[in-house]
Structures are given as structure tokens and as C-alpha cells.
Amino acid sequence: xxxxxxxxxxxxxxxxxxxxxxxxxxxxxxxxxxxxxxxxxxxxxxxxxxxxxxxxxxxxxxxxxxxxxxxxxxxxxxxxxxxxxxxxxxxxxxxxxxxxxxxxxxxxxxxxxxxxxxxxxxxxxxxxxxxxxxxxxxxxxxxxxxxxxxxxxxxxxxxxxxxxxxxxxxxxxxxxxxxxxxxxxxxxxxxxxxxxxxxxxxxx
Numbered sequence: 001x002x003x004x005x006x007x008x009x010x011x012x013x014x015x016x017x018x019x020x021x022x023x024x025x026x027x028x029x030x031x032x033x034x035x036x037x038x039x040x041x042x043x044x045x046x047x048x049x050x051x052x053x054x055x056x057x058x059x060x061x062x063x064x065x066x067x068x069x070x071x072x073x074x075x076x077x078x079x080x081x082x083x084x085x086x087x088x089x090x091x092x093x094x095x096x097x098x099x100x101x102x103x104x105x106x107x108x109x110x111x112x113x114x115x116x117x118x119x120x121x122x123x124x125x126x127x128x129x130x131x132x133x134x135x136x137x138x139x140x141x142x143x144x145x146x147x148x149x150x151x152x153x154x155x156x157x158x159x160x161x162x163x164x165x166x167x168x169x170x171x172x173x174x175x176x177x178x179x180x181x182x183x184x185x186x187x188x189x190x191x192x193x194x195x196x197x198x199x200x201x202x203x204x
Contacts, residue, residue, distance in 0.1 A: 009041040016117040019134030023120045026143045028096040035087050035094050035120040060091035064113040070106040095121035126156035136161045136172045
């Protein structure tokens with residue numbers, strides 16, 4: 001990878017190959033840009049695979065008819081040039097509060113099929129029905145300059161990994177960019193430690 005965004009996208013893709021992965025992005029305005037980073041890396045990988053005459057590393061085939069319904073809903077609500085259609089073509093589903101209600105509901109149906117390798121979402125998926133998710137990759141914890149994800153929302157998101165009846169195990173991973181200045185790395189590690197060490201007791 002050439003930069004932090006590409007490195008994060010590659011981490012998400014690697015997890016997506018292992019099983020359905022929820023990429024948690026704390027701010028709605030960054031969800032689609034994160035999904036776009038993943039799409040671009042997937043396209044670069046596909047070009048490299050073809051140039052080397054290798055089989056594609058990422059092969060997504062939509063079997064459930066709900067994918068076609070989702071595409072139609074996106075086209076009706078957001079237009080045929082919406083980036084969300086290019087995400088769906090790669091098996092990437094986004095979910096955040098700024099989506100039209102019909103699109104959000106159609107995407108929730110897709111997620112329940114278990115066919116989506118990658119879901120990029122905010123806390124809008126923190127509660128509700130069980131979802132077939134194996135891994136959760138946490139992009140960050142800051143929802144604003146001075147506001148962090150609450151302990152309740154975090155543990156609900158973390159609880160998506162390895163849900164009963166869907167997966168035998170699950171994993172939650174935090175993204176920490178070690179190329180950042182030391183004080184930023186220490187702050188993020190401290191925030192993570194505080195959240196997983198003491199945060200859970202606040203909601204029990």
C-alpha cells in the first residue's frame with residue numbers, strides 16, 4: 001500500500017476473504033469514502049491479477065435476488081450513477097443514517113443473506129436482529145472532535161462478531177496506524193484500552 005487508506009482497505013479485504021466482515025466507521029460522512037477506498041484497492045488487485053495471469057483473489061457472485069432489488073432501489077432513490085451501485089458490484093454494502101430509508105432497509109435485507117463479504121457501517125448496525133458477521137474491524141472511535149463512541153454502542157458493534165447460530169467464533173480488531181506521531185498512537189491505544197477495559201462495566 002502507498003498510504004494509510006490503502007493499508008486499511010487491504011486489511012478489510014483480507015478479513016472479508018475469511019468471512020463476512022463489518023468495517024466500523026464512527027462518522028457517517030466517512031462511510032462511503034472508506035467503501036470507495038476498498039473498491040479502488042479491489043480494482044487494482046484485479047488488474048494485477050490479470051497482468052500476472054493469475055486467478056482473481058476476490059470473486060463475488062450475488063446469488064440471492066435481494067441484490068437485484070437493492071440495485072433497483074438505489075437507482076430509483078439515488079440515480080444510476082450512484083457510487084453505491086459500484087460498491088454492490090464488488091459485494092460491499094454500506095449502512096449509515098444519511099441513506100434514504102428504502103435503501104437502508106434494502107441493504108439490511110442483503111446483510112441478512114450472509115452473502116455480503118464486506119459491510120461498511122456506523123453505529124446504525126449496533127442494535128437489532130442477529131447478523132451473520134464473522135469479524136469487526138474498528139476504523140476509529142471518534143464521532144466528533146470531542147465525542148467518542150459510547151461504551152454501549154461499541155459493545156453492541158463488537159457483539160456483532162461471531163453471533164450465535166451464525167458463526168463458531170468471531171474477532172474484533174482495532175486499526176492503529178503506527179506511522180502516526182507517537183502521541184497520537186499512544187492516545188488511540190489508551191482510548192481502546194479504556195473502552196475495552198472499563199467500558200463494559202458501565203453497561204452491565
